[in-house]
């Protein structure tokens with residue numbers, strides 16, 4: 294064989310070997326398929342760090358916002374902030390950096406480093422041509438007792454976002470579906486029997502709604518939903534997680550309008566993710582068992598204000614009673630496929646928070662019932 298031919302052959306072998314290595318690294322692994330539960334490398338080959346997240350579709354780009362977690366159990370608290378990634382195809386994600394940073398030089402600040410900042414979501418406000426972020430906020434050192442909503446805004450989708458305020462929802466307002474029992478005072482001794490877990494009795498016997506009427510209702514696990522008429526809603530676990538509240542936001546999306554309603558009293562639902570299909574509203578949610586997975590919940594309604602009908606666990610097959618070891622965080626309309634949706638869930642790893650995995654799966658429907666089946670690998 295001639296010397297030039299041998300050199301050409303060596304070059305070809307090197308090129309093939311190099312391409313093989315590249316295929317296994319970084320964003321190439323994501324390629325054109327979802328592999329639920331696997332590491333999901335970004336454009337730098339680093340596992341995506343956007344837990345409890347949600348997606349904003351802006352122009353031709355998707356933005357994924359989520360909790361930036363760090364190593365170990367300490368990483369469950371917010372030591373960095375909200376991380377943002379962008380993508381054109383939902384498979385390959387570019388690191389856009391930290392969209393909202395925790396405050397490092399003032400330990401009394403609402404979003405001081407070490408606070409709990411969970412489930413951030415971003416929506417676009419047409420009226421002000423800006424981006425509004427909401428998240429569940431627990432001030433540093435107070436566990437989950439704060440049950441506040443944090444709000445931040447930015448003129449640029451990927452941030453930096455400016456923190457506006459931390460609030461308890463709807464202080465001074467009753468929900469549209471308030472009942473007489475809520476306006477009665479329950480003795481403090483009765484309320485103190487309640488320690489936060491599930492109760493066999495209906496929680497209205499403790500009147501948590503009435504307890505929080507003046508100071509504002511509790512808001513923990515949350516999501517946002519913007520309807521076709523541009524009205525935006527905050528959906529969150531309230532009344533010590535026992536009951537779901539849905540609140541209409543102001544036109545600029547940065548505050549509560551005072552109009553809200555309560556649903557599923559005593560059902561202890563967390564992780565609400567709302568979507569709209571053929572004019573009907575759907576919720577996918579979880580039960581309430583801390584970081585541990587449980588069976589999913591689902592519901593449908595003809596209007597956002599109900600009546601909400603609870604359906605079955607949307608997960609089917611092996612491990613469906615554990616939602617495939619995940620908890621809902623968002624439901625995304627499938628790109629270019631009207632009426633089809635993608636379930637986004639978190640597989641939490643509280644012992645090493647940064648290692649949490651993402652479970653994205655297609656949702657199909659049997660009548661109104663959303664159905665989610667496990668797939669090792671899939672594309673839309």
Ligand code: DGJ
Nearest residue numbers: 345411514563564583584
């Ligand atoms: C379940 C919630 O869904 C999470 O966001 C987080 O608050 C954990 N509980 C904390 O235990």
